[in-house]
Amino acid sequence: MRLTVHRKAHFNAAHRLYRKDWSDEKNFEVxxxxxxxxxxxxxxELEVAVTGEIDPETGFVMDLKRLKTxxxxxxxxxxxxxxxxxxxxxxxxxxxxxxxxxVVIWNKIRKKLRKNxxxxxxxxxxxxxxxxxxxx
Amino acid sequence: MRLTVHRKAHFNAAHRLYRKDWSDEKNFEVxxxxxxxxxxxxxxELEVAVTGEIDPETGFVMDLKRLKTxxxxxxxxxxxxxxxxxxxxxxxxxxxxxxxxxVVIWNKIRKKLRKNxxxxxxxxxxxxxxxxxxxx
Amino acid sequence: MRLTVHRKAHFNAAHRLYRKDWSDEKNFEVxxxxxxxxxxxxxxELEVAVTGEIDPETGFVMDLKRLKTxxxxxxxxxxxxxxxxxxxxxxxxxxxxxxxxxVVIWNKIRKKLRKNxxxxxxxxxxxxxxxxxxxx
Amino acid sequence: MRLTVHRKAHFNAAHRLYRKDWSDEKNFEVxxxxxxxxxxxxxxELEVAVTGEIDPETGFVMDLKRLKTxxxxxxxxxxxxxxxxxxxxxxxxxxxxxxxxxVVIWNKIRKKLRKNxxxxxxxxxxxxxxxxxxxx
Amino acid sequence: MRLTVHRKAHFNAAHRLYRKDWSDEKNFEVxxxxxxxxxxxxxxELEVAVTGEIDPETGFVMDLKRLKTxxxxxxxxxxxxxxxxxxxxxxxxxxxxxxxxxVVIWNKIRKKLRKNxxxxxxxxxxxxxxxxxxxx
Amino acid sequence: MRLTVHRKAHFNAAHRLYRKDWSDEKNFEVxxxxxxxxxxxxxxELEVAVTGEIDPETGFVMDLKRLKTxxxxxxxxxxxxxxxxxxxxxxxxxxxxxxxxxVVIWNKIRKKLRKNxxxxxxxxxxxxxxxxxxxx
Numbered sequence: 001m002r003l004t005v006h007r008k009a010h011f012n013a014a015h016r017l018y019r020k021d022w023s024d025e026k027n028f029e030v031x032x033x034x035x036x037x038x039x040x041x042x043x044x045e046l047e048v049a050v051t052g053e054i055d056p057e058t059g060f061v062m063d064l065k066r067l068k069t070x071x072x073x074x075x076x077x078x079x080x081x082x083x084x085x086x087x088x089x090x091x092x093x094x095x096x097x098x099x100x101x102x103v104v105i106w107n108k109i110r111k112k113l114r115k116n117x118x119x120x121x122x123x124x125x126x127x128x129x130x131x132x133x134x135x136x
Numbered sequence: 137m138r139l140t141v142h143r144k145a146h147f148n149a150a151h152r153l154y155r156k157d158w159s160d161e162k163n164f165e166v167x168x169x170x171x172x173x174x175x176x177x178x179x180x181e182l183e184v185a186v187t188g189e190i191d192p193e194t195g196f197v198m199d200l201k202r203l204k205t206x207x208x209x210x211x212x213x214x215x216x217x218x219x220x221x222x223x224x225x226x227x228x229x230x231x232x233x234x235x236x237x238x239v240v241i242w243n244k245i246r247k248k249l250r251k252n253x254x255x256x257x258x259x260x261x262x263x264x265x266x267x268x269x270x271x272x
Numbered sequence: 273m274r275l276t277v278h279r280k281a282h283f284n285a286a287h288r289l290y291r292k293d294w295s296d297e298k299n300f301e302v303x304x305x306x307x308x309x310x311x312x313x314x315x316x317e318l319e320v321a322v323t324g325e326i327d328p329e330t331g332f333v334m335d336l337k338r339l340k341t342x343x344x345x346x347x348x349x350x351x352x353x354x355x356x357x358x359x360x361x362x363x364x365x366x367x368x369x370x371x372x373x374x375v376v377i378w379n380k381i382r383k384k385l386r387k388n389x390x391x392x393x394x395x396x397x398x399x400x401x402x403x404x405x406x407x408x
Numbered sequence: 409m410r411l412t413v414h415r416k417a418h419f420n421a422a423h424r425l426y427r428k429d430w431s432d433e434k435n436f437e438v439x440x441x442x443x444x445x446x447x448x449x450x451x452x453e454l455e456v457a458v459t460g461e462i463d464p465e466t467g468f469v470m471d472l473k474r475l476k477t478x479x480x481x482x483x484x485x486x487x488x489x490x491x492x493x494x495x496x497x498x499x500x501x502x503x504x505x506x507x508x509x510x511v512v513i514w515n516k517i518r519k520k521l522r523k524n525x526x527x528x529x530x531x532x533x534x535x536x537x538x539x540x541x542x543x544x
Numbered sequence: 545m546r547l548t549v550h551r552k553a554h555f556n557a558a559h560r561l562y563r564k565d566w567s568d569e570k571n572f573e574v575x576x577x578x579x580x581x582x583x584x585x586x587x588x589e590l591e592v593a594v595t596g597e598i599d600p601e602t603g604f605v606m607d608l609k610r611l612k613t614x615x616x617x618x619x620x621x622x623x624x625x626x627x628x629x630x631x632x633x634x635x636x637x638x639x640x641x642x643x644x645x646x647v648v649i650w651n652k653i654r655k656k657l658r659k660n661x662x663x664x665x666x667x668x669x670x671x672x673x674x675x676x677x678x679x680x
Numbered sequence: 681m682r683l684t685v686h687r688k689a690h691f692n693a694a695h696r697l698y699r700k701d702w703s704d705e706k707n708f709e710v711x712x713x714x715x716x717x718x719x720x721x722x723x724x725e726l727e728v729a730v731t732g733e734i735d736p737e738t739g740f741v742m743d744l745k746r747l748k749t750x751x752x753x754x755x756x757x758x759x760x761x762x763x764x765x766x767x768x769x770x771x772x773x774x775x776x777x778x779x780x781x782x783v784v785i786w787n788k789i790r791k792k793l794r795k796n797x798x799x800x801x802x803x804x805x806x807x808x809x810x811x812x813x814x815x816x
Contacts, residue, residue, distance in 0.1 A: 014694040038763035041721005059505035083718035097195035150286040150313040174355035177286040177313005219310035233467035331641035369739035422558040422585040446627035447558040449585005491582035603777035
């Protein structure tokens with residue numbers, strides 16, 4: 001029996017959307033006020049979904065306490081109260097759009113999960129804008 | 137890398153559920169108080185989900201500013217503060233159930249999206265009743 | 273010991289903002305698209321707050337089951353799936369703004385409460401627009 | 409045209425996570441404070457999703473009033489204000505994890521639906537922990 | 545300049561409403577299914593509001609990190625995943641209605657706050673039922 | 681008849697908590713990770729409450745379209761997608777705590793309201809931390 005377990009978490013961070021190899025004008029043309037050089041920020045809400053078989057012994061797909069800890073260590077500690085562009089090595093040359101942040105988070109959590117578990121992440125940048133990614 | 141970007145919007149509208157070719161009694165029997173001839177209304181909440189490849193240059197699946205504008209022009213302007221039965225040509229001969237409204241919205245947005253993008257809409261009629269449609 | 277107990281309820285209704293003694297132009301000038309003659313509608317969310325002493329025997333300010341029933345009879349039954357302008361006698365000559373609806377609801381519930389209980393109502397017309405009224 | 413209709417419901421219940429054939433120490437080691445022998449409880453939020461063809465006559469996938477009644481009879485009446493471990497025969501020998509509760513609810517509703525309708529349930533144990541199940 | 549700072553927290557607990565000095569019939573008559581002898585439970589959501597002067601040096605009414613810790617120690621640790629009737633000395637002879645739980649929480653936090661700060665608590669038993677208490 | 685009308689809005693901004701006249705160590709000691717020199721950010725949610733008499737002619741305390749515009753001009757345009765410390769003159773020498781931001785917003789809106797209307801603002805820094813201010 002395959003089920004999906006979901007766990008929510010959040011982090012607050014600053015970012016700006018821009019490419020170093022573009023002029024400020026080009027960045028503003030494409031990314032608008034999101035390219036503000038002084039940064040802006042968000043309360044990112046994250047939902048992590050893990051799909052697998054129920055363990056008949058425990059009744060768990062995976063222990064949500066372990067998933068909570070994994071999200072804390074892989075996402076909340078490194079991302080919370082940080083400037084994504086300036087302080088996260090993953091975004092040194094990668095534009096921190098919601099899409100790219102979701103892919104980075106997915107890759108970090110994927111490495112820590114057992115192979116037989118499927119992973120999907122949903123990332124809210126604002127209550128009205130969000131993205132979902134389930135790998136390739 | 138395929139991701140899904142989501143954008144929320146809303147509109148307030150009046151409607152009633154009924155078929156012109158049925159008697160009032162038959163309409164009431166099938167649609168209950170939703171068939172009230174004087175109409176009732178809802179704050180419809182809409183989530184539009186677009187799936188496609190990340191553009192490696194921008195880090196976007198599609199520019200959410202453009203998706204916001206598209207929803208505004210195709211849904212919010214024509215539907216907001218309207219009587220769906222009386223003022224929307226799409227529902228002249230189509231019962232404005234949540235299901236049919238979702239299909240109408242999906243068709244309107246589908247026409248404006250590039251072919252390689254997949255589309256799904258979720259429409260909340262109330263916080264407890266909602267529908268999802270992703271085409272055929 | 274005075275405490276406040278709160279109970280949420282909701283109803284869906286159609287309405288339009290207008291005055292019969294004004295022209296359509298004047299109504300549109302003042303009330304904008306809310307004056308649409310074909311009506312529009314909302315999912316109204318209602319919070320009723322009752323303040324009084326805790327009954328030391330039951331630990332209740334008032335039995336919330338009774339408050340739930342009272343809101344059902346006084347508000348949900350008469351208002352839900354109705355056209356406020358056309359079907360509610362209270363709005364025959366009263367513009368159904370959120371403010372006026374809140375006052376009407378407050379007056380209806382006030383009559384059914386014991387004198388030593390204070391009453392406040394909060395009415396959401398949309399998730400972004402709401403009013404509160406606690407009598408005079 | 410296949411669409412999905414969704415209906416939310418809720419129930420409040422007590423439970424504990426434990427296996428009768430394990431010692432208290434083993435139960436605490438695996439389930440932590442969720443194994444408290446005196447029980448704890450939750451406001452469970454349930455979303456039931458039914459997928460099928462739109463009936464061209466009514467514009468419904470299925471009548472949501474009927475789905476609401478079905479959830480009430482199959483889930484809310486038997487589960488609400490109950491102790492899942494002590495009062496529900498389904499959990500006499502089954503650990504009431506969110507996963508197992510979701511499977512039990514899915515099986516109960518599945519039996520009452522027409523064969524050509526697909527079913528998915530989402531169960532929130534807390535606003536941050538939830539599971540989804542769509543059968544096998 | 546007096547402002548109010550608010551902090552949300554939550555805990556999950558089992559309880560039943562009843563008086564030891566009443567018969568089961570009397571308890572059921574007054575408290576209905578909430579008097580179930582096997583208990584039921586809730587995800588309690590708590591909002592703590594502290595009013596005082598802004599400290600011109602820090603710009604804080606009080607450090608929210610300290611308020612978060614205080615709520616954790618005084619409420620979350622003793623109440624979370626507990627049976628309020630069986631395991632909390634405060635409810636040994638006090639019916640754990642939302643009203644009484646709010647008063648108990650208010651008293652516990654009040655003792656730990658500086659005298660010049662005012663305190664109000666809001667406690668959600670369910671998303672539709674909640675109480676507020678600000679002392680006497 | 682005095683009522684209160686409420687309008688919600690939001691803006692996304694970067695900030696850090698610190699005092700220029702303190703060392704980095706002192707700032708970190710008092711403000712913790714909120715003092716990160718690279719900034720972090722939030723989706724600020726704002727509720728503006730205006731209390732006054734109902735105008736018997738319109739049924740409005742004040743036109744919510746005007747309140748919406750006022751909030752847009754006084755708060756959303758200057759604050760959205762900005763770095764509060766670096767780009768807002770109000771915070772040049774004022775620590776942008778939620779308390780101080782609420783006072784600044786209150787003062788800006790207060791100047792634009794008629795004298796006989798009372799004003800209160802509620803500002804959410806995160807879904808769990810928020811402040812309210814109603815002037816002196």
